[in-house]
Amino acid sequence: MKPADLFRLLALAAIWGASFLFMRIAVPQMGALNTAFFRVLFGAAGLLLLLAILGVKWRFQGKLRATMLLGAINSGLPFVLYSVAAKVLPAGYSAILNATTPLMGVVIGALFFGDTLTSRKVGGVLLGLAGVAVLTRTGPVAFDTATVFGALACLLATSCYGLAGFLTKRWITDRGGLDSKLVAFGSQLGAVALLLPFFAVMAVLEEGPAAPLHAGIGTWFALLALGFVCSALAYILFFRLIADIGPVKSLTVTFLIPLFGVLWGWLFLQEQLSWAYAAGGALIGMALLLVLMPAQAGSKQKIDGKSRAN
Secondary structure (H helix, E strand, O other): OHHHHHHHHHHHHHHHHHHHHHHHHHHHHHHHHHHHHHHHHHHHHHHHHHHHHHHHOOOOOOOOOHHHHHHHHHHHHHHHHHEEEEEEEEHHHHHHOOHHHHHHHHHHHHHHOOOOOOOHHHHHHHHHHHHHHHHHHHOOOOOOOOHHHHHHHHHHHHHHHHHHHHHHHOOHHHHHHOHHHHHHHHHHHHHHHHHHHHHHHHHHOOOHHHHHHHHHHHHHHHHHHHHHHHHHHHHHHHHHHHHHHHHHHHOOOOOHHHHHHHOOOHHHHHOOHHHHHHHHHHHHHHHHHHOOOOOOOOOOOOOOOOOOOH
């Protein structure tokens, strides 16, 4: 791996790790739905600006609807779920639980897409579940109903990411492919379309968007960072990595995101560190090794569990 590729990999991990920090800042004032909506809105705006600067032609080749539906699954729903989790879980928790995305991909692939469920993948899923149990039962946050629901929200979000990986292959790749920047932009449009009606209803019920109007500068900074940096810029880095070093090596970012998520939460939010972070993270890391390790020559095993950040 070239130094420039390594730098982009570390930058992407730091950015996606910071997304959990920014959600912890924004959600208490903005609420989960508002935070998710403004994140995808600013993300779409940033990608639109990028397309204009690069002069990318809007040729969706009949796949605009598919990319928008993917965005609802891969951005809209997960961002709401992670914002809900941010109400009760430290940033480090959510970052570590986000690393279970490939494990969810394994389960979804076996259940719905005819993917081969090998003993190595089964072992990886079981190790990952053990890591989740260690983190939630022994971490610095009390093990109660709120913690359980927060963890379940993160796992549902990673399930959406895992499902979206297979649907992207079926709806986009297998139909001739599409410029990755258009896929990213179309997906953010779909996420905006999904969340806009709920945002509008909430604004009416509250007699106006009270939370956005009363939010402080720090909250708006967190929202702008979530949209322009953690969504738009992160997409650019991720797709560049895939082009330069391939999808398998790019997925190693999954191992680094929890490190940065815990680090940013400790530095800027004074979140308590615990050995549970290391123990739970290590178990999930070993699980990812089992799932993402390339199959040996001659093996028919396929690695379909793909990982995406909040």
